[in-house]
Amino acid sequence: MSNTVRTRFAPSPTGYMHVGNLRTALYAYLLAKKNHGSFILRIEDTDQERYVEGAVDIIYNTLRQAGLNWDEGPDVGGPVGPYIQSERMGMFKKYAEQLVESGHAYYCFCDKDRLTELREIQQASGIPPMYDGHCRNLSKEEVQEKLDAGIPYVIRQKCPREGTTSFEDAVFGTITVDNSTLDDQILIKTDGMPTYNFANVVDDHTMGITHVIRGNEYLSSTPKYNLLYQAFGWDIPVYIHCPPVMKDATHKLSKRNGDASFEDLIAKGYLTEAVVNYIALLGWAPKGENEIFTLEELAQEFDVAGISKSPAIFDTQKLKAINGAYIRKLSVEEFLEKALPYIRQTCKREDIDLKLLAQMLQPRTELFTDIPDQVDFIDALPDYDVEMYRHKKMKTNPENSLVSLKELLPALDAVDEGDWNLEKIHEVCFEVIGKLGVKNGVVLWPLRTAISGKQFTPGGGIDLAEILGKKETIARMKDGIARLEAAAGAQG
C-alpha cells in the first residue's frame, strides 16, 4: 500500500477520440504527473458489439502525439496487467460470486421479455423504471434448481432499499441520493461478461487506482460504485467528475456531426501543443492570469480545485488565437519547416527567399491552412480591377498610381539584378517618393498592388518586390501600368 497517486484513462475502442475524451485523459495525466504518480492506460473493450477496428491505434496515436505518455498500459506492460479488459475476463465472475456469498448481490433469472414488459408497465404508470427485485430473495435451493436447469442468468447488485448514500466528489462536493432510487444493476451479463460498471470498480481497485477522473455522466452511478467498494471492503478512490465539453449551449461535442476529433484539428493546421493547451483550459482555470502553458508547466499548475462544475463550449476562435500565439513563439526555422507544405500548395516557385517569406507570414498566421491563400499570388499575378489602386488612407487612386508606377518603373529597372535586395529596393522607392514629393503610401501602395494584384498581402510592396525578384516585379509593374492606362483611356 503506497500513497502514490495512480490515475487512469480507460477509453472504449469505439471510434475516434474527440477533445472531450482527450481532455479527460489530459487531466488524469496531469494529476498523476503533478504528484509524481503513475498514469495508466486501460482499454475497456467489454462491449464487442461496439468494438471498432483500429480504434485502439487511434487511442495510442492520439495520446502519444499529445504527449500523454502512459506509465503502464497494454503495450508497455506494468505490474497490474493485463491492461486490456477483455483479457481480464476470468476474474470478474469470481468477484461477483463473492458478493453473492456476502449477500450484496444475487442471481437473477428474469428474461428480457419480462424486463421489457415490467419497464413498460412502470413507465405507463409513471413509476421510475427499475428492476422490481423479482429474484432478489430467491432461496439458495431455488437458485440452485434454476442453475441446474440451465436457465440463463445474470448477477445483480443488491442495493439497500432504505436510507441514503453519500459520496464526495472533488469537483461537485458532497452528493447524497436516496437508496430507493438505486437500481439493482447487473454486474455479470448472461454471457458471463461483466458490465462496464462492475468491471470498472474491480479493475480500478485491482490496479490500485487512487483518483478516478471521468466525465460527469457517471456522477449518478457513483453511489452504486461506492456500495460495491464497501461490500468488498475496498478503499474508495477520490472521485473527480468533469463537466462535458459542448458544441453549443445544448449539444455535447460529437465527432459525428462535426470536427472535434483531435486528428481533424491537427489536419486543419493546429499545433498539437496549442490544442492540448486549449483543451486544458476548457473547464479548468489556472490560478494566475497566464494561460499559455507547455505540458510540463500544466503538470505543475494543474489543480483539481480549478475544475469547473458547468459545461464548457468549445470555442474555435479561442483555439485559433492560442494557436496563433504558439505559432508566433516558434523560431523562423521551425515555422518555415511546418509552413512549407502549405506554402507549396499554391507557391511552387523555387527561386524565392523562403526565410524572408516565412518572416512575413509568421505573425500573420493563426492556422497553417491560412497560408496557401496568402501566397498564391507569387506564382501568378491574379486578375484584378484597377479600382484596387484606390485607397483612401493611402491617398491613392488609379490616376496618381499610374504616375507613381511610371516613375518607379525605370528607377527599379535600373537596379542591377545582383543588387536586388530589401535595402536597395527601399532606397530606390524612397528616392522616388522624395522626387515626387508625396506620402510614402502614394508610391508604395501602387507598387504593392501592381505586383500582388491583391487587397491584402503578407508584407508591403518592398518586401514583395524582394520576394518576387526583379524580373517578375518589373513585368508586373508594366502590367499594372498597362491596366491603368487602359482604364484611363476608356474613361477619357
Add this chain to the structure above:
RNA sequence: GCCUCGUUAGUGAAGUGGUUAACACGCAAGAUUCUCAAUCUUGAAGCACGGGUUCGAACCCCGUACGAGGUACCA
C-alpha cells in the same frame, strides 16, 4: 415522469458575506506601419428570475425558469 447536477459579459472564466466584479478570446476605437497582420493603449459588454437570512449577498437558504446527465444484459 423520477433522481442528480449546473446557471458570473458573445465564449472560456476569477471570485467563496463588504472588490470600481479580475483575466483571456472575440468585438469597437486609437496609436504604429507601404495594405493586412503583429504590437501597444483605451472602450462597450455580466452575477438567470423571485423570495428570504444578514447592517451588508455573485457568494448562505427556499422556490421558479432554463440547461445537462442518469434512469440499458452501452460504455
